[in-house]
Amino acid sequence: MTDYPIRFFAEAAHVRRLCEGMLGRCLPKEEWTHEAHLAACLWLIDERPDFDCAAELPAAIAGYNESVGGQNTDSAGYHETITQLYVIGIRLFARACPEDGLPERVNALLASxxxxxxxxxxxxxxxxxxxxxARRGWVEPDVSPILL
Structure with missing residues (x-):
C-alpha cells in the first residue's frame, strides 16, 4: 500500500469545522480526506453523545457524498463494513486514549x-x-477477530 503523509490537526476549531461541514453537507469535497473521516468519528464520539455513530453515521456520510456529486453504488461511495469497523475501532481508541483536548486526541488517533x-x-x-x-451491509471479519 502507498504511504501517505499524515495530515495532523493544529486546532480544535478546524476539526469541528470539518465535522460540522460534513454533517451540514457543506464541506468542500477535497477536505473530506481519510484523516477527516477519522477525526469526524472521534469528534462525534467525544463531543456529540447525542449522535449514535453506528446508527446515524451511515446516512450522514452517504448524504454528504451525494451533496458533493458522489454516488453511493455497489462500487463507489458509502461502505457500511468499513464505516462500522472504524466506529468500533475509534470507540475503543477513545476509551483508552490518555490525551486531553480534541486536536491532541485526533492526532493521537492519526498516529495510531x-x-x-x-x-x-x-x-x-x-x-x-x-x-x-460488505459495501451494502455489515459482514463479519474473515481474517481475524476485531481485537485492539
Whole structure:
C-alpha cells in the first residue's frame, strides 16, 4: 500500500469545522480526506453523545457524498463494513486514549495503527472487504477477530 503523509490537526476549531461541514453537507469535497473521516468519528464520539455513530453515521456520510456529486453504488461511495469497523475501532481508541483536548486526541488517533489505510485488512481479506455485500451491509471479519 502507498504511504501517505499524515495530515495532523493544529486546532480544535478546524476539526469541528470539518465535522460540522460534513454533517451540514457543506464541506468542500477535497477536505473530506481519510484523516477527516477519522477525526469526524472521534469528534462525534467525544463531543456529540447525542449522535449514535453506528446508527446515524451511515446516512450522514452517504448524504454528504451525494451533496458533493458522489454516488453511493455497489462500487463507489458509502461502505457500511468499513464505516462500522472504524466506529468500533475509534470507540475503543477513545476509551483508552490518555490525551486531553480534541486536536491532541485526533492526532493521537492519526498516529495510531487504526489510521493506517490498510488497517481494515488486518481483519478482512480484500475479496470480502471490497465485496458488494460488505459495501451494502455489515459482514463479519474473515481474517481475524476485531481485537485492539
Amino acid at each position: 495503527p487504526i489510521a493506517a489505510r490498510d488497517w481494515p485488512l488486518r481483519f478482512y481479506s480484500a475479496e470480502r472487504l471490497f465485496s458488494v455485500e
